[in-house]
Amino acid sequence: MNLEINFVLPHWLYWSVLLLLPLAVMFFVDRSFRRGGTIDGGDTAEIPAGDAPDVGFQAPGNALTRVIDRVSGFSGRYVAYWSLVAPFVFAYEVLLRYAFNSPTNWAHESMTLMFGMQYLLAGAFALREGGHVRVDILYMRAKPMNRAALDLATSIFFFIFTIALLVTGWKFFSQSVSDKLFFGSSYSNETSFTEWGIQFYPVKFMLFLGALLLLLQGTAQLIKDFQAFRHHRREHEGSSLFANVLVAVGGVVAAWTLYEMVNIAVTDYESLAFSLEASLSSVGIGSLTLLMFGTLMVVLVAGLPLAFVTGGLGVAFLYLVGSQDMLNLMPSRIFPMMTNYQLSAIPLFIFMASVLEKAGIIEELFDVVYKWMGGLKAGLAIATIIASTLLAAMVGVIGAAVVTMGLIALPAMLKRNYDPEIAIGSIMAGGTLGILIPPSILAIIYGVIAQQSVGELYLGSLIPGLLLAGMYAFYVWFRGSLNPKMAPPMPVEDRVDMREKLRLLRKMLAPIVLVTLVLGIIFTGIATPVEAAGIGTFGALIVAAMHKRLTWPNLHAACMTTLVATAMVMWIIFGASIFVGFYILQGGQTFVQELISGAGLSPYMVLALMMVLLVALGMFLDWVGILLLAVPIFVPLIEGLTFDGLLGFPGVDPAKVSLWFGVIYLVNMQMSFLSPPFGYALFYIKGVCPPHITMAQIFRSSFPFLGIQALGLLLVILFPALVTWLPGLAYG
Structure with missing residues (x-):
């Protein structure tokens, strides 16, 4: 008897669920809160508790900032509830594959694209909630007025990144739709390559919309930062020279950035007078390495969130070393990360953690x-x-x-x-x-x-x-x-x-069975880590129900925690992929490899040098940032080395070097968290x-x-x- 089920999700139903489900969940959540519902447990977000400095003054904002905050809050809440769909879709996929011999492509593709859109639209909400990780080496120790001045001065990198993404994202989107509606022509009506054949233009539109929401929220934050600076300057006793210089420098850089935007808007091949476009094109890779990573360290310690430091600097060097055309590298680096299937496991595992904690x-x-x-x-x-x-x-x-x-x-x-x-x-x-x-x-x-x-x-x-x-x-x-x-x-x-x-x-029987199930299906190859995460999240919902904790307020809290934590990780990946991608494109990976191999060090000494560098980076950089900056350079180098063993112990099979180094890297990152x-x-x-x-x-x-x-x-x-x-x- 043939039990195959050949259902393929209609496109209209997919988009209808994403559009209407959040509104239905909002209704039930709000009704539950009105009836006295409460959230159980605490917060499992991947954000340091007490990370934000106590400035003693909260900028009041104005009517515009309040409107923007509400827009960001609504958009974040809206896409956060999409996470509720994934556990059921992945459970359906695994059930059909093994019970009915009917594997699907649409289940994986629909969830990957859904999470990709969620990453982009969540950036503004995470910024409003202070969810983007910043390096607080000097920032925390600065006086309130200097801290406000740093916020104003470094915000230019945020706006460079978001405005560039806004413009290039619109171009990237327009190329994927019919030129009868817009002005794209390269990939009219672009669709996926699976039998599902979903159109990509709504997904690519999120590059533009996410950048727009982020730009609006950044504008609201800039207004509040300016209010804070004025307040602290009135209250400050002593010299304010440093803060005033910072704000002045930020103003000059902002004005010059506007001039460069005009240059991009009115020229194609010949830049305006005094434009800095391609001004660093003749700089060698050694000097460029010092310049890029030196600037990165300086701006990092000034307190700007890591995602916008790497993204903004990446955009700046694309323009200064290359040309305005190279800015189109941005969406082509971000879109593959948006649609990467394996990265979908991140929000699923965080959601599973949040549900279990609430239970x-x-x-x-x-x-x-x-x-x-x-x-x-x-x-x-x-x-x-x-x-x-x-x-x-x-x-x-x-x-x-x-x-x-x-x-x-x-x-x-x-x-x-x-x-x-x-x-x-x-x-x-x-x-x-x-x-x-x-x-x-x-x-x-x-x-x-x-x-x-x-x-x-x-x-x-x-x-x-x-x-x-x-x-x-x-x-x-x-x-x-x-x-x-x-x-x-x-x-x-x-x-x-x-x-x-x-x-x-x-x-503890239910959670232990859940953990055993999730790890078991990964280790035995029954399902991919993403599917295992989806099944685990589905199981976590069942466990929560068994503990009588599957309530609308708890689901709301789990979704919002997942959104902020995932947005923090993914926007760091977006920003770092631009910075590191450009550096590798300029030959940086080859330069570092030749520099290390030319030092005449043995393979184990090269490994030791990498370990020291990773520990040093771990003292002040976020783990995602370290991975995005170091791994693309280290892994190709380590794969080319032979490890025959130390002190007479067996060496490493060349085919297993990447796996071995990966686990060494993970152990090293443990050290970085405690350093x-x-x-x-x-x-x-x-x-x-x-x-x-x-x-x-x-x-x-x-x-x-x-x-x-x-x-x-x-x-x-x-x-x-x-x-x-x-x-x-x-x-x-």
């Missing part, structure tokens, strides 16, 4: 592990590390684990007189296991950039992740054994018998610590675990089989 799973998880392990010396710290490992397998995002465990485990340990440094260190180290333990979001992005199988990366990182978790647990147990007062066991009166422990395990003075985990935990916990204590708490991570890194380098054995079993 109360994380609190229950910690309670169960604590009751089982609390009787051991340092049992509560060990329970924290074990819970963090399990949590990493559920969520895949670092901020979620560190902040959530900080909120749950830190008060419990401090209440039982744990040494603050052991308590904080175990939370930070355990939380960063999300980088290694599948389903790691960082591994997904690395796989896309390095063209490495995400499934192999997941398998390759599993043993090193569990090894590090065991080393963390052994360390805190050893410290607790040496000095029980530093990490006392659970009081006898709080302990439970085996019967109660087994009863508690029943509460003082600017490792992100340090600030994640600071946001949830009691006021009496100082940054100096947090820094000291990271050092022992940094040492353990360095040892883990060395073990992975010395014993490549820790990485390659499991993928070899699964994939041959």
